[in-house]
Amino acid sequence: MTKRLGAGEGADGQAADGQHPAAPDALPRGSPGPESIGPGLTGAQTDRLRYLDAATRQIARGIDLDETLHELCRAAVPAFADAAFVHLYDPLPVGDEATPPRLLRLHTTDRISSQLPDAPRAQAAEVVHPTADGELAKLLEGGRPKFGDTPGMAVAAAELLGGAGPPPAAAPPGRRLIIAPLHGRTHALGSVVLLRGPARPDFTGDDMLVASQLATHTALGIDKATMFAREASVADALQRTMLPPSLPEPPGIRLASRYLPSSRTAQVGGDWYDAIPLPGNRVALVIGDVMGHSMTSAAIMGQLRTTVQTLALLDLPPDEVLHHLDEQAGRLGTEHTATCLYAMYDPVLHRLLVSNAGHLPPLLLRPDGRGEILRVPPGAPIGVGTGGFESTELHAPAGAALLLYTDGLVESRDADVLSGMERLRARLEAAVAASGPWALEALCEEALGTVGAGDRDDDIALLAARFEGIQPETVAYWYLAPRPQTARQARRLTRRTLRLWQLDTLAESTELLVSEVVANAVRFATRPITLRLLRSDVLRCEVGDDSPVVPRMRHARLSDEGGRGLFLVDQLALRWGATRVGTGKVVWFEQPLRDDQGPG
Template identity: 75%
Template sequence: MTKELGTDTGTGGQTAGVHGPDVAEPQTDRLRYLDAATRQIARGMNLDETLHELCRAAVPAFADTAFVHLYAPLPVGDETAAAPGVLELHATDHAPLRRASTCRSAPPSPTAGPVRAADVVHPAATGLLAKLLRAGRPVFADTPDIAAAVSELLAADAAPPAVPPGRRLIIAPLHGRTQVMGSVVLIREPGRPDFTGDDLLVASQLATHTALGVDKAVLYAREASVADALQRTMLPPSLPEPAGVLLASRYLPSSRTSQVGGDWYDAIPLPGSRVALVIGDVMGHSMTSAAIMGQLRTIVQTLAGLDLPPDEVLHHLDEQAERLGSEHTATCLYAMYDPVLHRLLVSNAGHLPPVLLHPDGGTEVVHVPPGAPIGVGGGGFESTEMHAPSGATLLLYTDGLVESRDSDVLAGVERLCVRLRAAASGATPPELELLCDQALGTLGAGDRDDDVALLAARFQGILPETVAYWYLAPRPQTARQARRLTRRTLHDWDLDSLVESTELLVSEVVANAVRFASRPIVLRLLRTDVLRCEVEDDSPLVPRMRHARPSDEGGRGLFLVDHLARHWGATRVSTGKIVWFEQPLPSDRDSG
């Protein structure tokens, strides 16, 4: 990227509080200028700011015009790879030099356009320009060969200046810690004294501090990019699409950090078409916080697979967090939505309360008894059950959404409720993605002190007439009874074309459950966008496919399930296990 930077103008030899030296001034004035100029350059926090501060310090106090060219791409860190076949040269010597900024003491022309891609120089690796940059010392363009090299550098400029005669131009390489970053060219117009030998020392200091600032900015940007990538890879790449609920999410990293935070969210499908909704925040902003977040998220996913109640999930999560041996604590809210019963079960470990947007546009802050944060070891988590009406939307969020330097959390939550009510004030409920954008407000483009994670769930529910379930005694006759119930239900649902295959699959799964169950088994059929069958029993033994020998009388049931069903699986739960399979509805079969 290239950028044209404007400068403060003036002829009095000072700009932005920096006093310019004159050849007749005492050496102390020169040192005073350097002290102010280097401190000004050091104020830059990124690449643009660093180059801007260089221009403000150098023009017009020290020179009338300054050109800065940087290698593209810039070398990062301690990269010292050599160019192929040229062992003594760094790979960056073959990279193009791109004009990054130009500043002049006169105001820029109002018709001057942006810096074009043509402002790129490809110096020969063995040419004089590359040698001057590798040498690392500022020089005057007072010899024909150096003047020609500088002309090569400036030739691609939109309005290339002629190299002035005498000692009116200094080219100073920008040397970072280990690499050449580019160059700065300083020019004095007629009417000012020529540069002196002492001015080479001044140019050297300006270039050195600029190069260190550029090096710092590049490393900072790279660390921020790596940190952001690390954070995002620990978040779910996509949300599931469970029956009976719509999901949407947002994540915004802190705008003022190169360190990742510990905010995370997750949506985990559970047996019985239920879904777990999770939001959490590890205290602090560091790679350690992100690592702890990744471990806690993995633990939550494992515990969710056991189908434990929310309070037990947080209890075990707290125990595991203590074993991690970290001083970091975390907050977490775990909610379990059942679309069949239209119920929500929520437990809280020190996290902010969720907000429920009702179908009529009203908002409710869901107050769940807050337990101690994860890692503190206080325990005492409780599960709160509540009604989840169809059309309502639950928003889980981290404190970055509602807390700022200017207001507290309570005021932020109230502002969030106001934004949600405004979004839902229309005749029709807003799309869930649009609602998430409205919930964020202006955070997308503003200055954020903290990360923001947001998970929204719109409850749709599953109609009672699309669910059928039975408790069956574990007897040899149960498989035949399950086939009869399945046949009758599918006929009522106008799914006669699925009767034969579903009867066979139900018979195999129920017969396997009867072999190991000691208590009544549960058979459940759900008709959503697919036909789903679930068989639950109290045995923790999960069936596995195995290759049956020709002499074996059994062992082929799961191969049959695997062949006839679109998807199938087995999940351990706190009361035993659930074996399930899914089949496409007739319209899906026809279209597929």
């Protein structure tokens, strides 16, 4: 980001300790440099060392690029020079990358003292095009500062300051200009130009050493800031790619989420959330937190999240999911533990099954606005290996909202977790009481309002769900014996149900699809198969059996007598799929409804 520092901004030139640095230009010309420090140290040398100590500490105080350059200008003007200009390559080289094209931009603009009122005042982000084999390019590659009256430096100064307007006499009379290259650990990064007005003494050889130290510490600060910014960018991208890019939209429930990284570290955390559609129109709500902030924590989080997704699709009870997750975490190593809460919502039965592995209990906002911290047995964290997880069944009334969150939302340096949970509950209760039922997005924003405006020590993950439920009259469910006559029976039940739902226009195609899927299930099933019809924004059909063999669509040859069933399903259905569950598999398909045929 390009930042402009105004001429009057911070003109006191205070050092990091709040005191005015000693002005080294007041020292006698030709006095010994820092390399001659010894018992005979003069007062001028002492002042120079004090200035360098304060200035370098002030430059090192910068965290990001703008702060580092701002502190350089504050340290240099007016204590050492009357104006300072900083140019940087764009883009800045990082690590072992090749040197960027010879293109410089003015990053931090003028820093002018009252002693140099006619100095050029550059506009931000003006571009300089140095000649590839010119004096400026040689200077930057060489890495050593030079005076403005050095042969060729007038040309280099004109290249640097030309974009800012005509420099004062191209190179000021005498030694009133220093160009100090900013050379990082491996690459030239840019340059700093220091100017003095006629009311001050010329720069001396000792001043050249001071300028060199200022440039060296600034270059190291730029290196640090650039690497920090790159690490923060990579860490943030890694964290976000491990979170769901979007939330599903299953019938009977509405979902919203938030994720806020810690503001005090560039390292990724282990917080995650997920929402996983399950057979039978149920949905799994998951939130977890791997302890620590590191790339390893993020990697463990990614593996645990993938494991949870795999276990969820097996349609296991929540306590079984956590049990197998704990076993998998043990294989990953015992040095990392995690907490996880797994909830399964059934919109038909208005039921919530919850199991907890050391995570914070969820918050339920009932339809009347009352908030309740759900009492769920906490269990041991994932990775401890003690197991003992329990599933708790709770009523999930239509209109209620459930909030799953990590400890960053409720824990801070001035409040413990229990106080934070009570504060969250009270805040949301008051908000609902004042404004009535809230949309989920607004509810998430209100929940985040409990977080202070200062730096956060931990990441925050939040998953919110509003239960809408599915009316029983929009669901039909049967158990059918695996017999040759079952397909015909399934067609008859489907036709009768669609007539009752006034979906006669879908009867013919749906009967055909149901017949093909049921006939395929009968071939492999040894126990009764299930047939479920659900009318929501689409007509959904699910056929379950006890065989784990998932059907695959193939193109039948002309001589084949079968093998065309799934091809018909693929052609006629809006969507279809097959999912393994703990008791076998579920094959499903969906048919579109007209606008006037939706849930009534």
